Amino acid sequence: MAHALDVMSLLSAAVAATILIVYLKKRPRLSFGTKLWLLLGLGLLPAIAAASSTVAGMERTTERKFCGSCHVMAAHYDDAADTASQSLAARHSRNPFFGERSCYVCHADYGMYGYAMTKAGGLRHVYEYYLGGYRHMSLDEFKHVVHLRKPYDNTNCRQCHTTTLHDWRRVPDHVSLKAEVESNRVSCASAGCHGFAHPFTKPPAQALQ
């Protein structure tokens, strides 16, 4: 969908720009007809270009390769794209339904305001990258210094892996830890459970657990 919106946005922008350039070059009298052409070139077409580029831009910010466009995310991106990797992130990234958007799907806040809150969090990432020093940080330094602001919420896992299905309940550890999982006292992505999502960010001894 983003591709079609990109084309629509570029086309609208091109037609609007043509109208405006012709107007600036010819400088006709501001008759009713000129006003209508300008309404098209200054109002309608730019509005279509802005709206479609915004939707396409928002869509694009949910793609894995967009997250990987900052160098500090290179290790996360490479691991997620590695078909041989068995990390939780890589296994989820191979999912045909959302694999290309795995960063967003797993890290987006759940709930009614989840989308807006996630976008606000993304703006903070951009701030930290350009003004907070991440940009000049080496990948190795970043992997060990920067961590999630708040503990990973199991609700994000439970968007898909519901705790009410028989398949989930037939695992004895799930049953015994249900309360802890629901209250986030035990993380699904912990060493004793399903393993870390990004094990290379953990100290070697911890990552092997």
Add this chain to the structure above:
Amino acid sequence: MSFWTTLLHGSVPRLTRIAAFLALLGLAVIAFSIVVPRPLSVIFAMSIGHVIGGAAFTCYLVAVLLDAYRSSSVTKGRPEGEP
């Protein structure tokens, strides 16, 4: 001279030209964010690009309203019966 006085006495074609320049700038920002979809360009297009576009359309609206206002003033000033 206040902003409004300047605006009301400004020329309509000049205001329309400013609107056209601003719109071209806004469109360039939007097009750049599509061609180079990096975080900064996308955020820039969604914020500054929209502000520039909004300013362009406002200039156009002011120009059209100013033109209509001046035309009606001229018509009112004419003696009755004169077209």
